[in-house]
Amino acid sequence: MADLGIASGIESVADEGTGQAAMVGRRQNRGALTMRVGILGAGAIGGFYTAHLVRAGADVQVLARNATLDAVRRNGLLLESDQGQICVRPNAVSDKAADLGAVDILIVAVKGQDTAGALAHVKPMLSDSTRLLSLQNGFAGLEIMEKVVGADRVLSGITYVPATVLAPGRIRHTGRVTRTVFGPYTPDAENGQGAALAELMQVAGLDVSYMDEPLPAIWSKFVMLAPFHSVSALTRAPLGHWIDCAETQGVYRAAMAEVVAVAKARGVALPPDLVERHMAFTLTQADRRTRASMLDDLEQGRPTELEATIGWLVRAARQHSVPVPIHDLAYALLKPMADGRAVLGV
Ligand SMILES: NC(=O)C1=CN([C@@H]2O[C@H](COP(=O)(O)OP(=O)(O)OC[C@H]3O[C@@H](n4cnc5c(N)ncnc54)[C@H](OP(=O)(O)O)[C@@H]3O)[C@@H](O)[C@H]2O)C=CC1
Numbered sequence: 376m377a378d379l380g381i382a383s384g385i386e387s388v389a390d391e392g393t394g395q396a397a398m399v400g401r402r403q404n405r406g407a408l409t410m411r412v413g414i415l416g417a418g419a420i421g422g423f424y425t426a427h428l429v430r431a432g433a434d435v436q437v438l439a440r441n442a443t444l445d446a447v448r449r450n451g452l453l454l455e456s457d458q459g460q461i462c463v464r465p466n467a468v469s470d471k472a473a474d475l476g477a478v479d480i481l482i483v484a485v486k487g488q489d490t491a492g493a494l495a496h497v498k499p500m501l502s503d504s505t506r507l508l509s510l511q512n513g514f515a516g517l518e519i520m521e522k523v524v525g526a527d528r529v530l531s532g533i534t535y536v537p538a539t540v541l542a543p544g545r546i547r548h549t550g551r552v553t554r555t556v557f558g559p560y561t562p563d564a565e566n567g568q569g570a571a572l573a574e575l576m577q578v579a580g581l582d583v584s585y586m587d588e589p590l591p592a593i594w595s596k597f598v599m600l601a602p603f604h605s606v607s608a609l610t611r612a613p614l615g616h617w618i619d620c621a622e623t624q625g626v627y628r629a630a631m632a633e634v635v636a637v638a639k640a641r642g643v644a645l646p647p648d649l650v651e652r653h654m655a656f657t658l659t660q661a662d663r664r665t666r667a668s669m670l671d672d673l674e675q676g677r678p679t680e681l682e683a684t685i686g687w688l689v690r691a692a693r694q695h696s697v698p699v700p701i702h703d704l705a706y707a708l709l710k711p712m713a714d715g716r717a718v719l720g721v
């Protein structure tokens with residue numbers, strides 16, 4: 376089976392790890408632990424990677440802000456999961472990139488709507504060889520990164536890690552999935568750093584693949600992500616509350632077919648059974664407590680990533696005259712809350 380980065384869970388590393396992930400280990404078996412990894416945004420995903428990479432012995436430099444900065448400085452960063460707790464103190468934490476200095480890879484883990492603002496402050500962390508790795512959902516952030524630093528400095532990726540911020544500096548990883556896939560956004564972005572980081576993440580025990588062409592894997596996740604966010608945000612419930620309802624499940628499946636149609640119109644070839652593979656994973660393997668990150672944002676009254684994910688899809692569909700009625704509806708119904716105004720109660 377082609378490895379498109381479909382969520383597999385850490386326990387299935389042995390099945391898939393014979394492909395590109397294993398190659399990484401052969402190509403890049405030195406120096407990974409000496410690389411400097413920057414984390415831009417220490418929320419759910421940035422915090423998850425900070426905890427695992429620091430525990431693996433990496434030199435991690437964290438650019439955080441506000442309450443998260445204070446909490447990590449005071450108490451370190453705590454990652455909780457069913458497997459236990461990891462509490463770490465990164466080598467450096469600051470809200471000033473100049474305090475941290477140049478890194479080999481900067482993992483961009485801010486929400487889509489914060490990408491441009493955050494990138495405006497990272498220059499001191501970038502040397503000529505630094506690569507920026509996007510683990511954001513969707514494509515909007517990548518388009519911004521391409522404009523700001525150039526496509527040849529960007530690594531694009533996705534992660535299926537489901538995580539939530541319980542309190543500033545305190546992250547919850549739900550279930551066991553750690554599946555993450557990344558690679559060069561364009562071939563000239565390849566400089567060995569991505570493969571070295573993938574190796575470091577594997578050393579940390581994570582299910583990670585480095586790919587020469589990650590774009591289909593990013594689309595593959597987007598096929599479930601935009602529907603998962605739409606359904607979760609509109610039902611306002613974690614997976615287990617809606618997946619067994621036949622009507623809701625039908626909407627989820629049909630919405631995935633909409634994203635496949637947009638990918639096809641943009642010339643991206645995806646496996647014909649992709650929707651059914653996502654369905655099977657969602658029904659039999661995904662942790663039922665899984666919450667869409669957009670659900671957390673809505674419940675906390677925070678701005679959501681609507682424009683960067685569902686909004687991006689709706690606009691792309693329109694450009695190609697592909698009907699996406701489920702996402703059109705989700706976009707229209709979620710737009711009034713997209714900037715977090717719901718918290719004001721008006
Ligand atoms: N959570 C999940 O389960 C998953 C999320 N993703 C994707 O990962 C990306 C990140 O999501 P997630 O981790 O959930 O988001 P969070 O909101 O949990 O974390 C984002 C963090 O970035 C910080 N931040 C924003 N701007 C800056 C800045 N200029 N300088 C420093 N820190 C900044 C935020 O600070 P503040 O709190 O002050 O705003 C926050 O701590 C998104 O694209 C999401 O779609 C992908 C897979 C799973």
Ligand SMILES: CC(C)(CO)C(=O)C(=O)O
Nearest residue numbers: 535536537666667668669
């Ligand atoms: C679907 C999930 C939880 C990861 O698999 C995600 O990416 C998100 O909600 O942002």
